[in-house]
Amino acid sequence: MSEYVAPLKDMSFALKLAGMEQVAALPGFEEASEDLVAAVLEEAGKFAHGVLSPINWEGDRSGGAKLENGVVRTAPGWQDAYRQFAEGGWNGVPFDPEYGGQGLPWVVTTAVNEMWQAANMSFGLCPLLNQGACELLSHYGSEEQKRTYLEKMVSGQWTGTMNLTEPGAGSDLSQVRTKAVKDGDVYKITGSKIFITYGDHDLTENIVHLVLARTPDAPEGVKGISLFIVPKVLVGADGSLGERNDARCVSLEHKLGIHASPTAVMAFGDTGGATGYLVGEENRGIEYMFMMMNNARLNVGLQGVAISERAYQKALAYAKERVQGKPVGFKGDKTPAIIGHPDMRRMLITMKALTEATRALAYTAMAQFDIANRHAEPEVRRAAADRVALLTPVVKAWSTDVGVEVASLGVQVHGGLGFVEETGAAQYYRDARIAPIYEGTNGIQANDLVFRKVARDKGAVAFGLIAEMRDVAAAATGDLAPLGAALMAGIDSLETATTAIAGADPVTVAAVAYPYLRLFGTVAGGWMMVKSAIASQAALAAGEGDPEFHKAKLATATFYATNLLPAHGGHLAAVQAGAAPVMTMTDDQYGIDL
Helix, strand or coil: CCCCCCCHHHHHHHHHHHCHHHHHCCCCCCCCCHHHHHHHHHHHHHHHHHHHHHHHHHHHHCCCCEEECCEEECCCCHHHHHHHHHHCCHHHCCCCHHHCCCCCCHHHHHHHHHHHHHHCHHHHHHHHHHHHHHHHHHHHCCHHHHHHHHHHHHHCCEEEEEECCECCECCCHHHCCCEEEEECCEEEEEEEEEEEECCCCCCCCEEEEEEEEECCCCCCCHHHCEEEEEECEEECCCCCEEEECCEEEEEECCCCCCCCCCEEEEEECCCCCEEEEECCCCCCHHHHHHHHHHHHHHHHHHHHHHHHHHHHHHHHHHHHHCECCCCCCCCCCCCCEHHHCHHHHHHHHHHHHHHHHHHHHHHHHHHHHHHHHHCCCHHHHHHHHHHHHHHHHHHHHHHHHHHHHHHHHHHHHCHHHHHCHHHCHHHHHHHHCCCCCCCCCHHHHHHHHHHHHHHCCCCHHHHHHHHHHHHHHHHCCHHHHHHHHHHHHHHHHHHHHHHHHHHCCHHHHHHCHHHHHHHHHHHHHHHHHHHHHHHHHHHHHHCCCCHHHHHHHHHHHHHHHHHHHHHHHHHHHHHHHCCHHHHCCCCHHHHCCC
16 A cells, blocks of 8 residues: 655645745744745655554554544554654644744645645544634633643644534534533533534543533524533643543444544533533624634645545556556557556546645635734735635635545546555545535535625625736746636636626525636636746746656646636536526426436
8 A cells, every 4th residue: 555645846836836935924934934844844744654644544444433431442553643743743833832833834734734634634634623723712712711721732732623513403503502501600511513523532631622502591593602612621720630521422423434533423411511611702602613614614625635636646656557458559569557548647637737726726825814814014914814715615615526526536547446445545535525515515615605705795805816817827928828818718707707696696696606616716726727837937947946847837737728727618607507597496396206
């Protein structure tokens, strides 16, 4: 079983495209030099390759985490790997040194996180949720809460979770019914939550649950939800661990993929009420939780990138060694490996192009996140925050859809052996399939994009990005002019669709939301690939870097522009068709003979 190798050259290239130089100039990031970032990525790559990747397949094959006598046991090798992970300081890469973090930019953390997700997605989910919890508490926790929890969570001594979903309230958080009753200085929490990633495990001595619940006099809907810290083990005033809280995992979900990630059904208050501590003010829980949710959505989008990379590496290694059939036009005596077949090359370059496009877009979004948090000028911060908000649903949904498509191609490259679990290709396909579902399904992301990010401001932020895309297309001149023209055509489609979305009725907007998101992602990917081509052409002209690397970038960008970007026309047609094709059929007509 081949192990994951971090594509360090590709990651460094994507960081430059995203604006790493601008990020490194922000206040507080002065230490994030090119050499330091390269060293961090190299060490992370070694850890991903040598520690996380080797236990990924066995974690899946073993059936993963198990609940035994009320205790969740993680997969073989998980405890030792997590110990090394925490000792290496990997939990704290983006956080304030005041709490033991390394204080590096989030865009650098994104590159590091991609490695964890690619090497071992089931493992990577634990730090993914913990980082989101740390970010939330660093912004909204009281000083006492920060002193009590942050340092241990940043170090990885404790981990954090997100407790939103309930049996009767899936994505509709307005239906949350978990109760929180004030009891002196604390609250007593009662209720249940489902689909809680790493809701219980044996990796750390404590788990800090962030739980959405309602107080007795709270208004209905999302405006009546509050946020509480509910630790697995209560913490004393001196930071020492006390008695077990009334919060327990009662079962683990049996899933299609990510087997080694314990997905828990949590019960709070079975024996009187779990002790919880209010974060911020009552009835503002959704506002606070959106910080963690948006962090998770960007990182789930990154999982799409990561699983694409891993599936591509697996498929490429197989295609280079498998011999079967002579390629069309082959004249030699010795039959070459299947990578010589034109259709095999089509699949592989499709995988490569989609992976590079989604990576560049994810890194770009996170660079804007750093600018939104650190830039000295308020107007620049606001513009960057708007850009992050616009790109978040696109990164989450388009990248995870791509992850499934690329992992599926990875199975296809292996042929019949891809359908056999022992080859390992099927695991990436199974693992990838959850990403379009959790942290808000991709249909929800599409609705978020069209209603909250486009229609609400009449497309102002989207049109601003479109103008920037046009500048890139116009800069593709000379040999790159065909790529610039292809991108300009895609931008025209996106602008036409955005104009239609900004002025349409709500039913129409909802009906065409998903094809609009696919259109946005496809064109944004083209924007990234043309930027890539321009950068590589400049590097070749200047004699900088590895010429073969930059020639490969040009070839990949050309394939994207000619074979993938033209899909924008089909997506535009679906948007322009409006609601009628989606809404005309009656409920009964969906199953006339059922």
